[in-house]
Amino acid sequence: MxxxxxxxxxxxxxxxxxxxxxxxxxxxxxxxxxxxxxxxxxxxxxxxxxxxxxxxxxxxxxxxxxxxxxxxxxxxxxxxxxxxxxxxxSAATPAAPAAPTSRKATRKAVELAEQHGIDLDAIEKQGFITERDVEALLADRALEEVEGASEVLAGISLEGVSLPASFTADDSVGVVDPAFLASLDDDRGAFAALPSHEKLAAYRAAGASVGEGVVLGEGTTVWAPRIVLEDGVSIGPRGVVRCVEVVAIGALTMFGADFQLRCRRAYLGAGIWGGRSIRFGGGGHRDPWAILTVGDLGFVGDEVFVNVCRPVLIGREVFLTMRSLLVTHNVGHSVLEGFENRFAPIVLEDRSQVGLGTVVYAGCRVGREAIVASSSYVVSDIPAGKLAIGVPAKVAGDARHSVSRPRQVDLGRRMVEDLHELVSLRGHEVSPLVADEGIAFEVLDPDARGLVAFRERVADLRAVTPAEGETVVLTLEAGSGEPPGGVAVIDLLARRLHGSGGVLLDSVREFCRKRGIRVEPGPWRYPGGLI
Amino acid sequence: MSGQPRCVQVLNGALAEIFETRDDVILLGEDLLDPYGGAFKVSEGLSDRWPERVLTTPISEASLFGVAAGMALRGRRPILEIMFGDFIALGFDQIVNGISKFREMFDDQVAVPLVVRTPMGGRRGYGPTHSQSLEKLLMGVPGIVVVATSECHDLRALLVSAVDDDRPVFLIENKLMYGRPNRRPVGGYLDELRVVETETRYPALTFSGSDFEGGAATIVTYGGMLPIVLEAATELILEHEVFCEVVALSQLLPLDLEPVVESVARTGACVTAEEGGLTGGVGAEIAARVQERSWGDLRRPVQRVAAHDGVIPAARELENQALPGVRDVIDAVAAVAGVRI
Structure with a gap:
């Protein structure tokens, strides 16, 4: 018609x-x-x-x-x-004018809502619905889940902070026989010297909840009335973990040598990577408010020091770069003489970053996705999404900028180009890069053979043709369906992995991680491969 | 939106209301008589009801301005409809050397309470001499008031205020505006945008998608550019979460700078957007004054969005290229706010 x-x-x-x-x-x-x-x-x-x-x-x-x-x-x-x-x-039938499509949610909000299965109608607002509104809703829901969990956190907004799952775990999990703890105190050195599996057997026997693949390095002890160590927790040699009430560490979390954790309660999430000589605790770690949380997928660089005498709430995917310092109190002269004595919590919201050698002072909050540059001194709250720098730290701009679609395509292609170069320089045999509908190359090593490609979109995951060996496709837009066997599709924007693979996929995934793209399902640890 | 009357209906209703309430008002212009009712139908139905007060005239703008000025000097309140804004050029001697100066030249013994209504703007393929936005020519004439209407302003109030004004008022309308709904804010909102309106005789509207917090730039505009600027501002929000404040002025002369200065103090950056030509434009005047008044607030120089300096082609595609569009506004905001789009 x-x-x-x-x-x-x-x-x-x-x-x-x-x-x-x-x-x-x-x-x-x-x-x-x-x-x-x-x-x-x-x-x-x-x-x-x-x-x-x-x-x-x-x-x-x-x-x-x-x-x-x-x-x-x-x-x-x-x-x-x-x-x-x-x-x-039917008379008087005017041409139906196209209904004006009133869109009130921003693209970022829609994407985030889809990622978390949020119905945008649940947000009642007269104006535009932004990413921040969706985040607030997510935070509210997280808050509802932990409500009443701890009166010592009263007055601290949990908005923007994703707590580790162990925070809400049942109080009865991992309760340790007091006699066992007392025996540790009797001769700490002897117990610490035992090999890892013997120490773990003793913890399990005493009632601690200890998962599979846990490693406690030489000279390391864990001391707490409740101990929860999930699968794959690893603490390097000469570590001391001593909490007054509870210590819970999530799966695949690891810390290097000389790790120290001292506070009343510590809840560390899953997939946290920690370097050497990290100290959580310090003065006042026995205070009733000395509570530490670190959300999943955090990064804690070498020689980071977090003083915990008031709550320190660190959200999900937070970066604490080398030698950064978080201090919840100061030690000074008499308050009666007019000197300041401050005791206050610190909150680092999800996906925030604290730069190399930067100090965050008591009472400060770093907002979601905010970045504090290196060698800065944070003495006031840093708003979400902002870049702050200096002594004292001041907002200098936005932490990130919007990236246009053509630029995203360009960056996606370049990732494959860079990976190609890296794998090649590592001495593996690779084919030249092929510019087809996107870009691709083959790894020709017999034990890691396969194809790595970038495609702007993969409309139907089922329709991806498997190459010889593994097939790993990076894309900006993964459609529906499950990929065939041997095919893995990584949606770089949604940060999600579809399908499965072996050495090649692990290597690509590690490469993506080093570009800040950590994909679900996670946490995940690189078992080694091409890079 | 469909419940809101079209701008032409609002203006037509306001004229009828003015005719009912004042008997000193006379409407004159070309082709005003019913059933034609004016080229854009703003005066439809008026000549049937008030035949002695609606005067249709030959094509004679130069003398029309003189006749209307004479009526105003003698105590009437003439409303002069100039069919296309381009034709005000024919009345310029009357405007520059007479209408704008009589009051001061005769030591306040006379006033010229004259309203000139005229549509500006292109985007209808009317070609070089029927598509211009010539407000900038009026900006350099002290002694007159230039008021730009827009589809979001209270058009009735603007027209009534103009007729009540003892000064000569040029009420700038827009050809595309006539057929569109008069989209007034409801409960302080226009769709998702918060709107505040100044309580001045010729109000300015300031729009914000973020409740006046964290705006990346202020876009100052008026008249027929407003819907284009609002579309650009909305796209910036929805696609990029870049929030701008939009100031829609109505009083261009004397320039109503306060709402602009207030907004720039919040956003730290300013873009002007007009459909008239760039050189010596309304945006140039605003830019100069904002840089004088708000230098300490500005992070970067003011950016101007305007038509290219040249004739406006009749061919649609070429006309679209000559006149500023949504993309131009977005690009200017990206430049001034330092964001990558």
């Missing part, structure tokens, strides 16, 4: 007079035939048929027709002719 619409072209007014039909009702017309004349206040216009078929008039000669209305239909079949006559019969 073709519609003849009276367009608004060059008319001053809203109505035009249909002066004469040149094509009779029910006659056959060809494309470009002049079918009628209409008169506006300025001109007489010839209206052409936009296509061929049988014409059905919707208005009679002499009618005043509002511009934008359809004046006739052209039926291209007998069925359509009947339908068209029906339209005329």
């Amino acid at each position: 073709i519609e003849i619409i009276l367009t608004r072209e060059d008319a001053n007014t809203e109505f035009a007079l249909l002066t004469e039909w040149l094509a009779d009702d029910g006659s056959e017309v060809r494309k470009h035939d002049v079918v009628c004349l209409v008169e506006t206040t300025k001109a007489s216009l010839e209206i052409e048929a936009p296509g061929a078929g049988t014409i059905v008039h919707l208005y009679a000669e002499g009618a005043e027709v509002e511009l934008g209305e359809r004046i006739a239909l052209i039926a291209e079949s007998a069925d359509e002719l009947e339908q068209a006559r029906g339209v005329r019969g």
Whole structure:
């Protein structure tokens, strides 16, 4: 069915007079035939048929027709002719104007909501719905889950902070026999010297909850009335973990040598990577408020020191770069003489970053995705999404900028180019890069053979053709379906892995991680491979 | 939105209301009589009801301005409809050497309470002499008031205020505006945008998508550019979460700078957007004054969005290239706010 619409072209007014039909009702017309004349206040216009078929008039000669209305239909079949006559019969049927699509949620909000399965209608707001609104809703929900979990956290907003799952774990999990703890105190050195598996057997026997693949390095002890160590927790040699009430460490979390953790309660999430000589604790670690949380997938660089005498809440995917310092109190001269003595919590919201050698002072909050540059001194809250720098740290701009789609495509391609170079320099045999619909290369090592490619979008995951060996496709837009066996698709924007693979996938995943793209499902630890 | 009357209906209703409440008002211009009712139908139905007060005239703008000025000097309140804004050029001697100066030249013994209504703007393929936005020519004439209407302003109030004004008022309308709904804010919002309106005789509207917090730039505009600027601001929000404040002025002369200065103090950056030509434009004047008044607030120089300096082609595609569009506004904001789009 073709519609003849009276367009608004060059008319001053809203109505035009249909002066004469040149094509009779029910006659056959060809494309470009002049079918009628209409008169506006300025001109007489010839209206052409936009296509061929049988014409059905919707208005009679002499009618005043509002511009934008359809004046006739052209039926291209007998069925359509009947339908068209029906339209005329139902009278006064203006062409349905396309309903204005009122979009009030931003693209970032829609993407985040989709990622978390949030119905945007759940957000009641008069203005635009932004990413921040979705985050607030997520934080509210997280807050509801932990409500009442701890009165010592009262007054600290958990908005923007994803707590580790262990925070809400049942109090009965991992309760340790007090006699066992007392025996540790009797001769700490002897116990610490035992090999890892013997220490773990003793912890398990005493009631601690210890998962598979846990490693406690030489000279390391864990001391707490409740101990929860999930699968794959690893603490390097000469470590001391001593908490007054509970220590819970999530799966695949590891810390290097000389790790120290001392506070009343510590909840460390899953997939945290920690370097050497990290200290959580210090003065006041026995205080009732000395509570530490570190969300999943955190990064804690070498020689980081976090003083915990008031709550230190560190969210998910937070970067504490080398030698950064978080201090929840100061030690000074007498308050009665006018010197400041401050004891206050510190909150680092999800995905925030604290730069090399930077100090965050008591009472400060670093907002979601905010970045504090190296060697800065944070003495006031840093708003979400901002870049702060200096002593004292001041907002200097935005932590990130928007990246256009063409630029994202360019960056995605370049990742494959860089990976190609890296794998090649590492001495593995690779094919040259092939610029096809995206870009791709093959790894020809017999034990890691496969194809790595970038495609802007992969509409149907089921339709990806497997190459010889593994197939790993990086994309900006993964469609629906499960990829076939041997095929893995990494959605770089949604940060999600579809399908599975082996050495090659692990290597690509590690490469992505080093570009800040950590993909779900996680946490995950690089078992070694091509890079 | 569909419930809101079209701008032409609001203006037409306001004219009828003015005719009912004042008997000193006379409407004169070309082709005003019913059934035609003016080229854009703003005066439709008026000549039937008030035949002696709606005067249709020949094509004679130069003398029309003189006749209207004479009526105003003698105590009437003439409303002069100039069919296309381009034609004010014909009345310029009357405007520059008479209408704007009589009051001061005759030591306040006379006033010229004249309203000139005229549509500016292109995007209808009317070609070089029927598509211009010539407000900038009026900006250099002290002694007159230039008021730009827009589809979001209270058009009735603007027209009533103009007629009540004892000064000569040029009320700038817009050709595309007539057929569109008069989209007034409801409860302080226009769709998702918060709107505040100054309580001045010719109000300015300031729009914000973030409740006036964290704006990346202030876009100052008026008239027919407003819907384009609002579309650009909305796209910046939805696609990039870049929030701008939009100041829609109505009083261009004397320039109503306060709402602009207040907004720039919040956003730290300023873009002007007008449909008239760039050189010596309204945006140039705003830019100069903002840089004088708000230098300490500005992070970068003011950017101007305007038509190219040249004739406006009749061919649609070429006309679109000559006139500023949504993309131009977005690019200017990206430049001034230091964000990559």
